[in-house]
Amino acid sequence: MIERILSGRPPEPRLPKGTVDAQMHMYLPGFPALAGGPPLPADPLPDAGAYRHVMGWLGIDRVIITQGNAHQKDNANTLACLVDMGDVARAVVVIDDTTSDADMQRLSAAGAVGARIMDLPGGAVGLDALEAVDARTQAADWMIAVQFDGNRILDHLPRLERIQSRWVFDHHGKFLAGVDPDGPEIRAFLKLIDRGNVWFKFAGVYESSREGWPYADVAAVSRRIAEHAPERIIWGTNWPHNMIRKTEDYPDDARLAELVLDWLADDRARHLALVENPEHLFRLPTFAA
Numbered sequence: 001m002i003e004r005i006l007s008g009r010p011p012e013p014r015l016p017k018g019t020v021d022a023q024m025h026m027y028l029p030g031f032p033a034l035a036g037g038p039p040l041p042a043d044p045l046p047d048a049g050a051y052r053h054v055m056g057w058l059g060i061d062r063v064i065i066t067q068g069n070a071h072q073k074d075n076a077n078t079l080a081c082l083v084d085m086g087d088v089a090r091a092v093v094v095i096d097d098t099t100s101d102a103d104m105q106r107l108s109a110a111g112a113v114g115a116r117i118m119d120l121p122g123g124a125v126g127l128d129a130l131e132a133v134d135a136r137t138q139a140a141d142w143m144i145a146v147q148f149d150g151n152r153i154l155d156h157l158p159r160l161e162r163i164q165s166r167w168v169f170d171h172h173g174k175f176l177a178g179v180d181p182d183g184p185e186i187r188a189f190l191k192l193i194d195r196g197n198v199w200f201k202f203a204g205v206y207e208s209s210r211e212g213w214p215y216a217d218v219a220a221v222s223r224r225i226a227e228h229a230p231e232r233i234i235w236g237t238n239w240p241h242n243m244i245r246k247t248e249d250y251p252d253d254a255r256l257a258e259l260v261l262d263w264l265a266d267d268r269a270r271h272l273a274l275v276e277n278p279e280h281l282f283r284l285p286t287f288a289a
Contacts, residue, residue: 022236065082233272
């Protein structure tokens with residue numbers, strides 16, 4: 001059992017109307033973890049009811065549900081979560097070279113807007129499938145969420161340059177060994193951003209920081225990228241923080257949002273990251289208050 005914080009003082013400044021949580025996971029009963037992935041998060045299952053409390057607390061209006069690694073290539077849980085959440089939700093699912101045109105149409109009709117590449121332990125589809133996934137997402141006008149050890153970005157650069165779909169570099173780049181904000185890895189990524197189809201996601205900062213709160217190492221890199229291209233930043237809560245297994249370690253989402261969003265230069269940059277940029281990346285309709 002774990003006690004998750006679901007309410008409290010909202011973030012200051014308040015999140016703008018139309019805010020999109022671009023990275024979170026959700027789990028419903030009846031969908032067990034599958035071989036190859038991590039276990040389900042600690043009980044109680046973080047479901048739609050719990051997440052709606054978080055939305056109300058933080059001021060989130062829309063959400064992108066990302067397929068959890070526990071369910072590997074079976075998107076059934078994510079699709080069920082879309083039904084529970086209704087029109088405020090879209091999803092990033094898992095596909096590969098065996099996904100048929102009919103499957104893609106079915107997923108799109110259900111609310112899928114993207115595919116996930118997770119080239120780290122427990123991921124269902126890694127970089128070996130990048131070109132096949134890119135072909136499918138480009139045809140469907142989906143995006144790709146790409147996650148790997150960012151310290152290896154120079155090794156992967158030729159393939160990343162060939163991606164035709166819109167894509168986002170996940171989880172602050174996941175530079176697990178640390179990185180110089182002015183080093184070759186970041187310079188290479190800024191050139192990728194300048195190609196026009198690449199975004200950078202603020203989410204899960206604690207997963208790659210080598211220093212802990214207030215995550216100054218990740219902050220330095222994220223500020224550098226946000227200053228270069230504020231029109232290419234998106235943000236996600238990473239709720240329910242699946243790597244956190246104990247109540248005493250569970251983060252306060254409002255305080256975490258305040259910290260991370262303060263790495264953006266001003267209110268205009270915040271509005272871009274929280275509203276306009278995810279609308280562009282995920283092809284969401286313009287928010288009408």
